[in-house]
Every structure is written in structure tokens, then in C-alpha cells.
Amino acid sequence: MQRNNNMARRLGRRKEPSREKVLLKERELAEGGLNKRVAVYLSKFYNKGVIDGIGTVFAKGKESDIYVASPGTADIVKGEPYVIVKMFRVQNSSFFSMEDYIIGDPRFKKIGRTKQEIIGTWCKKEFGNLEIAQFAGIAAPKPYMYNGNILAMQYIGTDDGPAPRLVDAGLDRTEAESMLRTIIDYTKRLHRRGLVHGDLSEYNILVHGDKPYFIDFGQAVVTRHPHAEEFLKRDVWNVVNYFRKAYGAAMTVDEAYAEVAAAGPRQQSRP
Numbered sequence: 001m002q003r004n005n006n007m008a009r010r011l012g013r014r015k016e017p018s019r020e021k022v023l024l025k026e027r028e029l030a031e032g033g034l035n036k037r038v039a040v041y042l043s044k045f046y047n048k049g050v051i052d053g054i055g056t057v058f059a060k061g062k063e064s065d066i067y068v069a070s071p072g073t074a075d076i077v078k079g080e081p082y083v084i085v086k087m088f089r090v091q092n093s094s095f096f097s098m099e100d101y102i103i104g105d106p107r108f109k110k111i112g113r114t115k116q117e118i119i120g121t122w123c124k125k126e127f128g129n130l131e132i133a134q135f136a137g138i139a140a141p142k143p144y145m146y147n148g149n150i151l152a153m154q155y156i157g158t159d160d161g162p163a164p165r166l167v168d169a170g171l172d173r174t175e176a177e178s179m180l181r182t183i184i185d186y187t188k189r190l191h192r193r194g195l196v197h198g199d200l201s202e203y204n205i206l207v208h209g210d211k212p213y214f215i216d217f218g219q220a221v222v223t224r225h226p227h228a229e230e231f232l233k234r235d236v237w238n239v240v241n242y243f244r245k246a247y248g249a250a251m252t253v254d255e256a257y258a259e260v261a262a263a264g265p266r267q268q269s270r271p
């Protein structure tokens with residue numbers, strides 16, 4: 001490397017960055033550091049009054065870093081204690097599996113070619129899916145805005161902290177029975193609106209008050225997607241089996257699936 005750099009200098013070419021420098025940069029980005037492009041995308045959230053300040057990373061997902069921000073002056077965030085800012089990682093994201101969930105979705109014929117573009121499409125897709133969740137009348141964060149690889153949405157939780165994931169919620173038997181019924185009902189309502197979550201599990205549901213809030217809608221697909229039925233079966237299987245194992249719930253996967261599928265997609269995904 002050193003030799004190559006010396007040679008490059010002699011030949012008047014640009015010096016290659018050292019391996020340490022590259023690794024440092026990758027680590028910064030992987031750990032939620034903000035590069036210039038991200039800072040530019042973020043500035044729009046300040047300008048629109050959706051956020052006023054941003055804290056440190058409070059959760060790390062597979063593909064994203066989640067920040068808690070303070071709300072700005074925009075009407076949509078009025079009265080909210082916080083705003084959730086989800087930044088999709090451009091480095092280190094498994095964007096090949098992202099493609100699987102975008103290709104086949106008739107809403108996204110053009111998904112872009114560069115990593116940045118594909119992740120932009122993914123972000124837009126999660127925003128659109130959260131809108132459909134609102135139209136379906138289920139409990140899910142309200143989407144506020146997106147720009148580039150950044151999405152702002154409603155914070156689910158209290159002043160004291162974010163709502164726990166279902167897996168950490170520690171319900172009693174009666175609460176669990178009613179929670180499972182609501183989750184099946186929400187899955188049915190979404191399906192009727194033409195959407196399948198696609199990654200529903202005890203990790204992507206937050207328990208707030210007595211309601212299950214569905215989150216993490218990036219991979220959700222419209223029912224016209226060729227794998228929609230397969231994803232729907234897997235979603236139902238995941239939640240019903242979780243409740244059977246963790247709480248001894250009596251509902252079976254077949255019963256639950258029959259209920260969800262019977263509702264059928266009655267309308268297009270947009271009102």
C-alpha cells in the first residue's frame with residue numbers, strides 16, 4: 001500500500017486513503033455517525049419544523065439507527081413529547097434482501113440502481129406503508145415525513161421512555177389473550193386494505209396502553225405482490241406461535257389464518 005501510494009504520488013495521482021482511515025469512516029457510519037449527505041437530508045426535517053433537536057442513537061435495528069428527537073413547531077407534531085427519526089444505513093445494509101421486497105411491488109417499478117437510491121426507495125416505501133396502516137385504522141406510528149434515507153414518525157411511549165416490544169412486555173394471561181385477538185384483528189384490517197406486514201413478530205410490535213402498535217413497515221408489501229400470501233401466512237404463524245409458547249394461548253394458526261384471509265383485500269391500498 002505504502003509503495004503504491006508513493007508511486008501514485010510520483011505519478012501525480014491521488015493518494016489512496018489509508019486502510020485505517022477507511023475502517024474508521026466505515027465504523028463511524030455504522031455507529032450512526034452523520035456524514036455530510038445525511039446532515040443535508042436532515043436539515044429539511046428542521047426546516048419543516050418536524051424536529052427541533054436530535055439525541056443520540058437509542059436503538060439499533062438490522063438496517064437502521066433509531067434516534068429520539070424533540071418536536072419542532074409543525075402542526076403534525078403538536079403535543080407530541082418526542083419524534084422518532086429512523087435513519088437507514090447506507091453502509092453495511094443488506095440491500096440485496098431489500099430488493100426482494102421491492103421487486104414485485106407494483107408501486108415501485110423504478111427502484112434505482114445505486115445503494116443510496118435503493119435505500120431511498122425503501123424509506124419511501126416504509127412511509128407509504130405507515131400511511132396505509134393509518135387508513136386501515138390500526139395502531140401504528142403516524143408517519144410525518146421522509147427525505148433520502150431518513151424517516152420521521154410518531155414516538156410510541158410516554159415521557160418516561162419508549163413502549164416495550166411485545167417480547168419484553170410481560171403480560172398476564174388475560175392481557176395476552178386480548179392482545180393476540182387485537183393483533184389478528186389488525187392483521188385482518190391491514191389485509192383488507194391490501195397490505196401484508198411481512199415481518200410481524202414479538203420484536204416488531206410495541207405494547208403501549210392496552211394496544212399492540214405495529215412498527216417496522218419497510219418490508220410490507222401490497223397484496224398484489226407475488227409473495228404476499230406466503231408473507232401473510234408467516235406473519236400469522238409467528239404471532240400465534242409466540243402467544244402459544246409464551247402464554248399458552250389456545251388459538252391455533254389455522255383458525256387465525258382463516259379469519260385473516262376470509263377478510264380478503266376489498267379495496268385498493270389507497271383510499
Ligand SMILES: Nc1ncnc2c1ncn2[C@@H]1O[C@H](COP(=O)(O)OP(=O)(O)O)[C@@H](O)[C@H]1O
Pocket residue numbers: 059060061062063064065066084141153154155156157162163165203204215216217218
Ligand atoms: N415509533 C417508535 N416509537 C418508539 N420506539 C420505536 C419506534 N420505532 C422503533 N422503535 C424502537 O426501535 C427499535 C428498532 O426499530 P425498527 O423499526 O424495528 O428497526 P429495524 O428495521 O432496524 O428492525 C424497535 O425495536 C423499537 O424498540
Ligand SMILES: [Mg+2]
Pocket residue numbers: 061062203204216
Ligand atoms: Mg425491527
